[in-house]
Amino acid sequence: MLHTFVAYVEDKPGVLTRVASLFRRLNINIISLTVGRSERNGLSRLTLVCEASAEAGDRIRASLFKLENVLDVDDIAGAPAVTRELALIKVAATRHTRSAIFELVEVFRARIVDLTAESLMIEMTGVESKIEGLIQVLNESDSRILEICRSGKMTMRRGHHTSGVLRAMGAGENDDAVTDESRTVEEAAAIEPE
Amino acid sequence: MSIPSKTISTANPKSSNAHHNPPTRLTGAEIIWATLVGEGVTEVFGYPGGAILPAYDALRKFPIHHVLVRHEQGAAHMADGYARASGKVGVAIATSGPGATNLVTGIATAMLDSIPMVCITGNVSSKILGTDAFQEVDITGITLPVTKHNFLINRAEDIAAAIRYAFQIATSGRPGPVLVDITKDAQQGSAIFDFAAAKPKAYRPHPMLRVEEPGLAEAAELIRNAKRPVILAGHGVIQSGAMEPLRSLAERAEIPVALTLLGLGCFPASHPLNLGMMGMHGEAWVNHAIQEADLLIACGMRFDDRVTGTTSTYATKAKKIHIEVDPAEINKNIKVDVALVGDLTEVLEQLLPRISSRGQGGREGSGWLKTIETSKGACAVRDIKNLPDSGHLYAAHVMHDLWRITGGNAIVVTDVGQHQMWEAQYFHHEQPRSLITSGGLGTMGFALPAAIGAKVACPEKEVWVIAGDGGFQMTSPELSTIAQENLKINIAIINNGYLGMVRQWQEFFYEKNYESTPLVSPDFVKLADAHGIAGRAVRTRAEVEGAVQEARSAPGAYLLNFMVAQEDSVYPMIPAGSALHEMIRRPGKNPLVESPDEV
Numbered sequence: 001m002l003h004t005f006v007a008y009v010e011d012k013p014g015v016l017t018r019v020a021s022l023f024r025r026l027n028i029n030i031i032s033l034t035v036g037r038s039e040r041n042g043l044s045r046l047t048l049v050c051e052a053s054a055e056a057g058d059r060i061r062a063s064l065f066k067l068e069n070v071l072d073v074d075d076i077a078g079a080p081a082v083t084r085e086l087a088l089i090k091v092a093a094t095r096h097t098r099s100a101i102f103e104l105v106e107v108f109r110a111r112i113v114d115l116t117a118e119s120l121m122i123e124m125t126g127v128e129s130k131i132e133g134l135i136q137v138l139n140e141s142d143s144r145i146l147e148i149c150r151s152g153k154m155t156m157r158r159g160h161h162t163s164g165v166l167r168a169m170g171a172g173e174n175d176d177a178v179t180d181e182s183r184t185v186e187e188a189a190a191i192e193p194e
Numbered sequence: 195m196s197i198p199s200k201t202i203s204t205a206n207p208k209s210s211n212a213h214h215n216p217p218t219r220l221t222g223a224e225i226i227w228a229t230l231v232g233e234g235v236t237e238v239f240g241y242p243g244g245a246i247l248p249a250y251d252a253l254r255k256f257p258i259h260h261v262l263v264r265h266e267q268g269a270a271h272m273a274d275g276y277a278r279a280s281g282k283v284g285v286a287i288a289t290s291g292p293g294a295t296n297l298v299t300g301i302a303t304a305m306l307d308s309i310p311m312v313c314i315t316g317n318v319s320s321k322i323l324g325t326d327a328f329q330e331v332d333i334t335g336i337t338l339p340v341t342k343h344n345f346l347i348n349r350a351e352d353i354a355a356a357i358r359y360a361f362q363i364a365t366s367g368r369p370g371p372v373l374v375d376i377t378k379d380a381q382q383g384s385a386i387f388d389f390a391a392a393k394p395k396a397y398r399p400h401p402m403l404r405v406e407e408p409g410l411a412e413a414a415e416l417i418r419n420a421k422r423p424v425i426l427a428g429h430g431v432i433q434s435g436a437m438e439p440l441r442s443l444a445e446r447a448e449i450p451v452a453l454t455l456l457g458l459g460c461f462p463a464s465h466p467l468n469l470g471m472m473g474m475h476g477e478a479w480v481n482h483a484i485q486e487a488d489l490l491i492a493c494g495m496r497f498d499d500r501v502t503g504t505t506s507t508y509a510t511k512a513k514k515i516h517i518e519v520d521p522a523e524i525n526k527n528i529k530v531d532v533a534l535v536g537d538l539t540e541v542l543e544q545l546l547p548r549i550s551s552r553g554q555g556g557r558e559g560s561g562w563l564k565t566i567e568t569s570k571g572a573c574a575v576r577d578i579k580n581l582p583d584s585g586h587l588y589a590a591h592v593m594h595d596l597w598r599i600t601g602g603n604a605i606v607v608t609d610v611g612q613h614q615m616w617e618a619q620y621f622h623h624e625q626p627r628s629l630i631t632s633g634g635l636g637t638m639g640f641a642l643p644a645a646i647g648a649k650v651a652c653p654e655k656e657v658w659v660i661a662g663d664g665g666f667q668m669t670s671p672e673l674s675t676i677a678q679e680n681l682k683i684n685i686a687i688i689n690n691g692y693l694g695m696v697r698q699w700q701e702f703f704y705e706k707n708y709e710s711t712p713l714v715s716p717d718f719v720k721l722a723d724a725h726g727i728a729g730r731a732v733r734t735r736a737e738v739e740g741a742v743q744e745a746r747s748a749p750g751a752y753l754l755n756f757m758v759a760q761e762d763s764v765y766p767m768i769p770a771g772s773a774l775h776e777m778i779r780r781p782g783k784n785p786l787v788e789s790p791d792e793v
Contacts (some may be wrong), residue, residue, distance in 0.1 A: 013346075014334070014346070016336065017335075017338065021338055021339060022434060022603055025339060055525060055529075058402075058521075058524070058525065059522055059524075059525065061402070061730055062400070062402050062520075062521035062522035062524070063522045065400055065402060065521070066342075066520070066522060067343075068342075068343040072401075088487065110750045164401075
C-alpha cells in the first residue's frame with residue numbers, strides 16, 4: 001500500500017541523506033518527496049510517499065523517529081488529509097494555437113504564468129489525478145509539451161490537528177487550523193507576465 | 195599556553211572536574227580532551243596520524259591514558275570491549291582517511307550489538323574538505339548506516355557540544371556507537387570552553403515508547419493463564435540492568451528462562467529455571483521448549499534469525515509478549531501479541547506487582563518444567579566432560595576445564611566461530627558482562643582487542659581470550675599492545691587447523707568440499723614469545739588443567755595453543771532456513787557420544 005509520512009526534521013546539512021538512507025536500506029522506493037521550510041524556525045517539513053506493506057508503516061515511523069535529526073513523524077495512512085502537487089508545464093504554442101490551451105487551462109483551473117512567442121508555461125496545483133488529467137489532455141491535443149516539472153506531493157491533515165510530539169516540545173502554537181476550503185480555492189489568474 | 199591548571203590536574207588521574215572550571219579559551223584539540231575528561235573518560239584507544247595530530251599534541255596535558263593500538267580496527271574493538279565489560283562508554287580515536295575507514299568494522303560490530311561507544315576521527319582542514327585531499331575520506335557518509343548518529347565538526351566552538359551530545363546519544367535508549375569527525379583546523383582553532391554550557395538538550399525519549407495499563411494487564415493475564423510459558427532473555431537485560439526483576443519474574447511465575455548468546459550471564463546458569471542458550475546451536479530441549487510453548491515473554495531480545503530459524507514455523511502455538519526499548523523492533527521479525535515498549539527494568543517493575551506468586555505449586559507449571567526436564571533426557575548426561583579421557587583433546591574439554599578452574603569468575607572474550615559456540619555451551623556464566631562476544635555482526639578478530647578493552651576497564655578481573663586459529667590471526671598484532679601495556683590477559687587458541695565453522699558448513703551442506711578452509715598458522719607460542727609473552731601448546735586432555743593453572747599464575751600475559759580435534763563440529767545445529775526444532779543432533783558414532791549407554 002501507499003504510505004504517506006509527514007516529518008519535521010532539522011534544517012541542517014546531511015539530514016535528507018539520513019532520511020533517504022533509511023529507505024534505501026529497507027529497499028523501499030521513495031515515490032515522492034517534498035521538503036521545505038515549516039512554520040517553525042530551524043525545522044523543515046517533509047512529505048514522503050512510498051510503497052510498502054501495510055505492517056511496515058509502524059516500523060518505518062519508528063525507524064524515522066530513531067534518527068536524531070527527525071523531531072516528529074506522522075503516518076497519514078487513511079486519515080482525512082489534503083494532498084496537493086504543483087506542476088509547471090511548458091507547452092509549445094504560438095499566437096494561433098494559444099487559445100485552445102487557454103480553454104483547457106480554464107477548465108482545469110490552472111493558470112498561465114509565462115508567455116512567449118513560441119511557448120507558454122502552465123502552473124497547476126491539485127491532486128495527482130488532476131495534474132495527470134491535464135497532461136493527458138495536452139498530449140491528446142495538438143500541443144507539444146516541452147517540459148514538465150512536478151513538485152511531488154505535499155500533505156496536511158484536515159482539521160485542528162497538531163502533533164502531540166510537537167506540542168510536548170513546547171512548539172505548535174500556530175493553532176489557526178487551515179481549513180480545506182481555504183486550501184482548495186484556486187483562483188486562476190489568466191496571465192501573469194513575469 | 196593558557197590552560198587552566200585544574201584541567202591539567204594530572205595529580206589525580208581519575209578526577210573529572212571539568213564541570214567546575216570557569217569558561218576558558220582553549221584550542222579545539224584541548225577542548226576534545228577536556229570534554230572527554232568532563233564526561234568521565236579515563237582511558238581511550240587510538241592511533242595517531244596527520245589529521246588528528248593537534249589532538250595528540252594536547253593529550254599529555256590531560257588525565258587520560260591513551261592505549262596505542264596496532265590497527266584502528268583494534269581501537270574500535272577495544273573501546274567496544276571496554277564498554278561491554280564496564281557498562282561505560284568506550285572511546286576510540288583515529289586519524290582521517292585509512293585511520294577512519296579501519297574503524298568501520300569495529301563500529302559496525304558495536305552497532306549490531308548496541309554498544310555505547312564514541313569514536314573521534316580527525317579530518318582534513320575544512321577549507322579542503324571535499325577535494326579528495328591526502329587521507330581525506332567522507333567518514334560521516336561511510337559510517338552513516340553503522341552509527342546511531344555522527345557529526346562532522348569544522349569549528350572549535352562546536353566540538354564540546356558535539357562530543358557531549360555524542361555521549362548522550364551513545365548511552366540513551368537503545369545504546370550504540372556515535373562518531374565525531376573533527377577537521378584539523380577545528381582542532382587548531384580556539385574557542386571558549388564551557389563544559390556546562392555544552393550540555394545537550396534534555397534527552398527526548400522515542401515518542402513511540404508505550405507502556406500502558408491495558409498492555410500491562412493483558413501481559414499479566416497471559417502470564418497468569420499460560421501453561422507452558424518461556425522467558426526469552428537477551429542482551430537488553432544486561433544493558434538495562436534488569437537482572438533482578440527478570441529473576442523475580444521467573445521465580446514468582448515459575449517460568450523457565452532461555453537465553454540468547456548475548457544474554458548469557460543475565461540469568462545465572464546454575465539457576466534451576468535456566469534452560470540455557472536458544473537458537474542455532476542451542477540445546478535441543480531449549481528449542482523444543484520454545485516450539486512447544488504457549489507463551490513467550492521476550493525481554494530485551496530482537497528475534498534475530500539465529501534464534502528463530504524460519505520465522506513462519508517459529509513458536510506457532512505461543513502468544514508472544516515483547517518487552518523492548520526500541521519501537522522499531524516490534525513486529526520486525528516475529529509478530530507479537532502484546533508489545534511493552536520501554537526500558538526493560540521499568541517495564542518489569544510495573545509488571546511484577548501484577549504477577550502473583552506461583553510458589554505453592556498452583557501452576558501445572560511444575561508439569562511444564564518436568565516436561566522440559568524429561569526432554570533433556572540423555573542429553574543432560576551425555577556430555578564429553580563425563581567421558582573417560584581418551585587422550586584426545588576436544589574444544590569442549592578446554593571450555594569445560596576453563597570454566598571449572600576459573601570457577602566461572604573470569605571475563606571471557608570470544609572470537610567468532612565454532613569455539614564461540616562451544617564456549618557458550620560449556621562455559622557457564624553466572625554474572626552479566628562475564629561473556630564478551632560479537633553476536634550480531636559476527637566479527638572474526640574481535641576477541642583479542644576486545645579483551646584488551648575489557649582488561650583496561652576491569653584490571654582486577656581475570657580475563658581470558660578464547661579464539662580460533664583463524665580469527666586470532668586477523669588481529670594478532672595487538673599482542674604488541676598487550677606487551678606495551680603490560681596487561682595480564684590469558685589467551686586460549688582453539689587450534690584445529692581449519693576455519694572451523696565454515697568447514698562445518700562445508701561438511702554438512704557442501705559435501706565436504708573443504709575449499710579454502712584448511713589453514714596454515716604460525717607457531718602461536720613462538721609468536722607470543724616474539725612479543726615477550728609466555729605460552730605453551732597443549733595436546734592432550736590431561737595437560738589442560740596444568741596449562742590453565744600455569745597461565746593463570748604467570749605474572750604476565752600467557753598464551754595457550756590448544757591443538758584440538760580437527761574435524762569436530764558444533765552440535766546441535768539448525769541448518770539455515772530450517773525450523774527451530776529441525777536440529778542436526780550429535781551423531782551417535784561421533785567420538786563425542788550422546789547417550790550414556792555408549793559411555
